[in-house]
Amino acid sequence: MAGAQVCTWPAEIMDVRVGASTRGEWLTRRSPDGQLWIERTALRTAERGYVQEDAPCGDGDGVLIRSGVTWAVDESALQLRLTPNLSFLPTTSSAVQWTSSALQGGQPVATLPVQAEVTGDLTGVTRATLGVRPSLQRGPVLLGGEVNVRADHGAVTVTGALGSRVQLPGATAGVQVRRDAAGYSGAGSVSAGRLTSRTLPPLSIALPLGGELTVQVEGDTSAAIVATAGTLVLTGIPIPNRAGAVTVTIRDEAGVRTERVTFPAPAHAMNDGDWQASASATVDARGVSTQVQGTLVRGAWLWAADGTWTARQAAGAVTATYRDGTRTLGLTTGLRQVQRDIQPRFGVTYQTQGLIRDVTWTAGAHATWSGAPQDRRAGVNLGLSADRWQVRASGDWTPDGVSVTTTGQWQVRPDLQVRAGGRWGPQQSAWQIGITWQVSPVTTAETRLGRDPALTVTVRPDDTFTLQAQVTPAESRVDLTGGGAAQLRASVSTRGTWQASASSVLVLTGGMQRWSRTGDSGVVILHTGMPDLPVQLDGAPAGRTDAQGTLLLPDVTPGARHTLSVRTDDLPIEVTVRDDRLTFTTQGQAGTELDWRANFTRLHAVTFFLRPGQPAAFGTVRSAGQDWSLDDLGRALLPDQSGEGQLLLDGESCPVAWTNTDTTVTCMTRPLP
Numbered sequence: 015m016a017g018a019q020v021c022t023w024p025a026e027i028m029d030v031r032v033g034a035s036t037r038g039e040w041l042t043r044r045s046p047d048g049q050l051w052i053e054r055t056a057l058r059t060a061e062r063g064y065v066q067e068d069a070p071c072g073d074g075d076g077v078l079i080r081s082g083v084t085w086a087v088d089e090s091a092l093q094l095r096l097t098p099n100l101s102f103l104p105t106t107s108s109a110v111q112w113t114s115s116a117l118q119g120g121q122p123v124a125t126l127p128v129q130a131e132v133t134g135d136l137t138g139v140t141r142a143t144l145g146v147r148p149s150l151q152r153g154p155v156l157l158g159g160e161v162n163v164r165a166d167h168g169a170v171t172v173t174g175a176l177g178s179r180v181q182l183p184g185a186t187a188g189v190q191v192r193r194d195a196a197g198y199s200g201a202g203s204v205s206a207g208r209l210t211s212r213t214l215p216p217l218s219i220a221l222p223l224g225g226e227l228t229v230q231v232e233g234d235t236s237a238a239i240v241a242t243a244g245t246l247v248l249t250g251i252p253i254p255n256r257a258g259a260v261t262v263t264i265r266d267e268a269g270v271r272t273e274r275v276t277f278p279a280p281a282h283a284m285n286d287g288d289w290q291a292s293a294s295a296t297v298d299a300r301g302v303s304t305q306v307q308g309t310l311v312r313g314a315w316l317w318a319a320d321g322t323w324t325a326r327q328a329a330g331a332v333t334a335t336y337r338d339g340t341r342t343l344g345l346t347t348g349l350r351q352v353q354r355d356i357q358p359r360f361g362v363t364y365q366t367q368g369l370i371r372d373v374t375w376t377a378g379a380h381a382t383w384s385g386a387p388q389d390r391r392a393g394v395n396l397g398l399s400a401d402r403w404q405v406r407a408s409g410d411w412t413p414d415g416v417s418v419t420t421t422g423q424w425q426v427r428p429d430l431q432v433r434a435g436g437r438w439g440p441q442q443s444a445w446q447i448g449i450t451w452q453v454s455p456v457t458t459a460e461t462r463l464g465r466d467p468a469l470t471v472t473v474r475p476d477d478t479f480t481l482q483a484q485v486t487p488a489e490s491r492v493d494l495t496g497g498g499a500a501q502l503r504a505s506v507s508t509r510g511t512w513q514a515s516a517s518s519v520l521v522l523t524g525g526m527q528r529w530s531r532t533g534d535s536g537v538v539i540l541h542t543g544m545p546d547l548p549v550q551l552d553g554a555p556a557g558r559t560d561a562q563g564t565l566l567l568p569d570v571t572p573g574a575r576h577t578l579s580v581r582t583d584d585l586p587i588e589v590t591v592r593d594d595r596l597t598f599t600t601q602g603q604a605g606t607e608l609d610w611r612a613n614f615t616r617l618h619a620v621t622f623f624l625r626p627g628q629p630a631a632f633g634t635v636r637s638a639g640q641d642w643s644l645d646d647l648g649r650a651l652l653p654d655q656s657g658e659g660q661l662l663l664d665g666e667s668c669p670v671a672w673t674n675t676d677t678t679v680t681c682m683t684r685p686l687p
Contacts, residue, residue, distance in 0.1 A: 105245040107216075119604025121524045122152035123537050129517040136510030141166045151604055154181045160192075171195070184208065199298035207290035207309075214251040214260065214277055221246050225266030232258035236575075236597075255283050281337040282316045284309070301325035314338055327352045331359070340367045350386075357385030373400050387413050402426075415440030428452075436464075477554060499529035521568040523605035528557075530568040536600040538567040540578070543611035544589060550579045563611070572600045578610070588617040588651055617651035620672055623680040624663055633663035635670065 127147045134140040142165045149158035160175040177190030185206040192199050219227065224243040229251065230236040239246075251260060257279040263272050284290070291308040303324040310317045314336055321330035331348025346361035365378035376399075381392040393410035402425040409418050417439030424432045429452035436445035446464035453459050460470045466486070473481045479496030491507035500518035519530045524539045540549065543563040549556045551567060556578075559565045570576050579595040592613045600606050622630040622644060629648030634641050637659030642650040658671040661681060668681035 105247065107247040107249060117538070117598055117600050117606040117608060119536070119600065119602035119606050121537075121539065121605030121607065122150065123521065123523040123603065123605045124148070124150045125522075126520040127517070128520070129515070131513070131515035133511070133513045135512070139167070153604070155179075156181070197299045199296060201294065201296045203292065203294035205290070205292035207288070209288050209290070210285045212253050212255070212280060212285060213249070214253050217248040217251060217260065217262075217275060219246045219248065219262055219264070219273060221264065221266070223266040225264055227265075228263040230261045230263070232261070253277060253280070255280055278339075281314060282311050282335070284311045284316070286311055286313060341365070346382075355385075357389075359384040359389065373398055497531065499531065501531050519568070521566060523566070524607070526560075526564065526566045528566040528568055532569055535568070536570040536572045536603050537605045538570050538598075538600060538608050539605055540565045540567055541607070541609045541611055542614055544614045544616065547580065547589075547614075548584050550581070552577055553579070563614075570600055572602055575599055578608075588619070590615045590617065616654040618654050618674065618677075619649050620652050620676060621647060621649045621678045622661055622670060623648065623678065624661065624666065624668070626680060630661055630663045633661060636660045636662060 129145040132142045144163045147160045156179040158177050162173045164171045173194040175190055175192040179188035187204045189202045221241055221243055224241055227239040259274050259276045261272055261274050289310045293306045295304045305322045307320045316335040318333045329350040331346060333346045336343040342365040344363040348359045350357045361382040363380040367376040376397040379394045384390055391410055391412045393408060395408035397406045405422045407420045419437045421435035426432055431450045433448040444465040446462055448462045450460045456473055456475050458472045462468045468484055468486045470484045482493045484491055489507050489509045491505055493505040495503045500516050502516050504514045506512045521528055521530050521537055523537055541564050542559050545559055545561050545563050547559040549565055556567055557565055577595055577597050582594055596610055624630045630644055631646050631648050633644045635650060637657050644650050654674050656673045660667050661670045670679050672679045
């Protein structure tokens with residue numbers, strides 16, 4: 015070693031293998047004068063960065079290693095272990111490219127939500143409602159309507175609305191006209207703003223050997239990176255509006271390891287310099303009412319203002335929220351006018367938190383003074399939480415007196431949770447204890463004692479239906495909810511009341527239609543080219559493709575990460591796939607075209623004959639650089655396309671050609687002598 019070149023090893027160790035067996039048989043050698051030499055080809059790419067100078071060696075070419083590298087000899091395994099020093103390696107920066115492909119909306123989408131409900135009781139009174147809300151979205155324009163029909167005691171009431179919304183980059187405007195029991199009303203709204211993406215600060219990852227990385231944001235996006243040795247600085251990692259962690263999984267020659275970096279919740283819901291503003295107005299029989307709102311972030315301060323005005327009263331307030339790490343300070347001031355009475359209002363809140371060993375504590379205080387005595391209050395709160403328990407307590411003062419509220423929760427076991435709480439005040443005091451027990455993977459029992467006692471048993475056999483029974487001193491009831499393309503609900507109680515409802519949404523786009531449970535999110539038109547193909551969306555069944563291999567997915571969320579997948583075990587033997595999953599995001603609610611056809615290949619069975627009546631059993635078909643083995647009947651599964659090649663069997667060969675409709679193929683010519 016440079017600066018420490020003479021090594022004293024046991025005399026019998028003349029050759030030492032470098033690293034584990036996966037490194038090959040390259041050896042380090044000792045020269046007669048006791049210096050350490052390592053063959054250049056024995057070094058990893060990263061380790062070659064430690065070469066200080068080339069030097070001759072009696073046993074062959076070797077290299078000197080800089081003194082910055084540490085090493086140790088395992089005499090029992092005859093291994094030399096090198097530990098690189100990152101200070102000698104370069105630092106690279108990588109903007110994370112997320113594997114989710116962003117899909118832009120394109121096709122116009124029409125939706126027809128339908129909701130029906132029937133209720134009744136033992137007296138024979140029955141009420142029925144039917145609601146239909148058609149809408150059409152084309153590009154940035156959304157047209158919508160609403161019709162509600164209600165039958166009650168033989169009387170039929172019809173209400174409805176018509177509206178439109180235009181969504182442009184950074185701005186949205188909409189109008190609506192409604193008719194209900196109070197008469198006609200009209201409303202208009204406009205909003206604008208600047209919202210920038212949220213990313214983590216640069217994240218440094220040490221890679222002594224280089225390798226493959228997977229960057230996973232907790233519960234959100236993920237990305238894969240191939241990096242060279244050195245220090246990798248990751249930038250552009252998106253974060254949600256909550257606390258969480260980023261897990262980096264590293265795979266290199268040394269194995270697999272993970273690094274987990276936590277991040278706190280962002281100071282505010284927006285970045286520094288972001289802003290939002292909106293205004294709305296409603297005109298009805300009572301007059302005109304307006305509302306304005308605005309939000310601005312400057313540094314650690316978030317400023318918010320809102321105001322309302324009607325014919326009878328007006329109100330306005332300004333709120334400033336300051337956040338610095340674990341501390342939050344909020345200030346509020348405003349006025350409210352009722353007729354000629356003007357009521358000022360001032361408020362202040364403070365919250366902080368800390369950590370004592372493994373216990374997190376929070377503490378805060380708030381106070382509000384108003385011209386209206388009923389709005390005056392002050393209070394404090396304290397919280398303690400650990401891995402399996404948490405306790406909260408608060409005290410409030412109002413002109414009526416002092417009240418105290420406490421709550422606690424303890425996860426006794428993974429299947430058993432205990433909760434307790436109480437409130438003591440000048441007007442009313444109450445307490446409650448709750449126990450939740452996961453009886454089985456599909457059955458949960460919960461009991462409440464104290465105020466509003468109840469026993470509830472919930473059975474969820476799958477993701478489709480939920481059955482719940484609840485017993486209270488006042489009444490007992492049974493509820494059934496669930497459904498596939500429709501949301502169904504039915505309930506009956508010991509008081510004699512019953513209710514049944516169903517809701518579903520018909521989604522139409524690109525010449526396709528499908529009933530959905532929600533229909534309020536994005537829509538994806540999936541092309542696979544494979545009919546009757548079972549597809550899963552985020553691990554749940556999403557349906558089967560039609561005769562053209564197309565499937566409409568109406569329940570994706572714009573801006574969220576989704577994963578399409580197919581279970582290869584469910585596919586016919588003649589179907590092969592390149593990848594069993596595809597990750598994507600959508601940018602809007604308009605219909606998005608997602609072409610996955612190149613991922614699927616359909617094969618068809620072809621029987622080859624060397625001579626008429628003689629199947630080429632256990633032969634080989636060579637075509638386009640690939641060999642296809644034939645079974646004992648001379649059959650093989652070939653791509654569903656035309657092709658040509660050579661049939662090989664027992665030293666004989668001959669040319670063959672076929673189309674995607676042929677089921678048998680015979681040698682075209684006899685082999686040349």
